[in-house]
Amino acid sequence: LLGVKEKRAAISGESSSSIGSSTTSHHSKNQKSRELIKNALLANDFLRHLDLEQICEMVECMYNVDVAKNCLIIREGDDGSLVYVMEDGTVEVSKDGRYLCTLAPGKVFGELAILYNCTRTASVRAMTACRLWAINRQTFQAIMMKTGMAKHSEYVSFLQSIPIFQDLAEEKMHRLADLLVEETFKYGEYIARQGSSGSTFFIISKGQVRVTTNVSQSQLTKVKAHEKTVKTLAVGDFFGEQALFDDDIRTANYVVSSHEGCTCLTIDRDSYNELIRRRDDGRTTGSPIGRRSVTLSPEFTSLRLGD
Numbered sequence: 001l002l003g004v005k006e007k008r009a010a011i012s013g014e015s016s017s018s019i020g021s022s023t024t025s026h027h028s029k030n031q032k033s034r035e036l037i038k039n040a041l042l043a044n045d046f047l048r049h050l051d052l053e054q055i056c057e058m059v060e061c062m063y064n065v066d067v068a069k070n071c072l073i074i075r076e077g078d079d080g081s082l083v084y085v086m087e088d089g090t091v092e093v094s095k096d097g098r099y100l101c102t103l104a105p106g107k108v109f110g111e112l113a114i115l116y117n118c119t120r121t122a123s124v125r126a127m128t129a130c131r132l133w134a135i136n137r138q139t140f141q142a143i144m145m146k147t148g149m150a151k152h153s154e155y156v157s158f159l160q161s162i163p164i165f166q167d168l169a170e171e172k173m174h175r176l177a178d179l180l181v182e183e184t185f186k187y188g189e190y191i192a193r194q195g196s197s198g199s200t201f202f203i204i205s206k207g208q209v210r211v212t213t214n215v216s217q218s219q220l221t222k223v224k225a226h227e228k229t230v231k232t233l234a235v236g237d238f239f240g241e242q243a244l245f246d247d248d249i250r251t252a253n254y255v256v257s258s259h260e261g262c263t264c265l266t267i268d269r270d271s272y273n274e275l276i277r278r279r280d281d282g283r284t285t286g287s288p289i290g291r292r293s294v295t296l297s298p299e300f301t302s303l304r305l306g307d
């Protein structure tokens, strides 16, 4: 038999009123359940792009809901407020009365209405007694926002620690932090190759990058290497800055030299132009930070982003 709370949560009464304060905090569970929920979230097409941090917080916030055989867990067309992960049992998904599929343990369901703010796209019925884990919309969205805000603050602090960005007005610093995209690279990977074109600017936030230039055929016999190391860049160093302003032909190779890999915060030219350059001065060319005023570092230090 379902308890009142579970009934409200698991049957059709998924209204916001069913969300008590207890559902917004962490709920104890064993390691096996934690792993199952985490893997289910990571395997879901719509959730797998979330940060691991977000996934882990969702795992902690999910609470247990047991439903009986034949229970209608989700009714098509309802306003949904819960996302479920199935630990035990079998559920059947149907739409317009037509069978769609059967879901087994380790599957997420009910994510679409919460992610896309739409009504339930299908009905889900328990074919056996089911042990489920659930998270409510508010908690789900709060986790997404909280982690997003924490990341944002982390990026702003990081940008503030880099000399070239220190003079940037606070508002622009925040806008820039919103633009940053984190990219990770493996040891030995070429982030950029000399002679290739690129439109991305990189700031190293973890690891090291070796800068090399290609050795010409005539030099090759003497040095017995295809590339010459010019310098090594570390956390806070940046490269590819010309890409923000012009079609950049990379002047060097950038190879990950730290065994643990490397993480870069990147901005591409289109995002930069869209959000920093154009919005500020209303101009697309001839601005003080226009393409002609910019050359490779260290001249980049004279750049005044958006000023």
Ligand code: CMP
Residues within 6 Å of the ligand: 074, 080, 093, 100, 101, 108, 109, 110, 111, 112, 113, 114, 119, 120, 121, 122, 123, 124
């Ligand atoms: P949601 O729309 O919130 O509620 C019904 C859920 O059924 C939906 O999220 C998905 O999790 C699931 N669902 C909908 N369509 C399909 C499908 N074609 N195959 C598997 N699951 C589905």
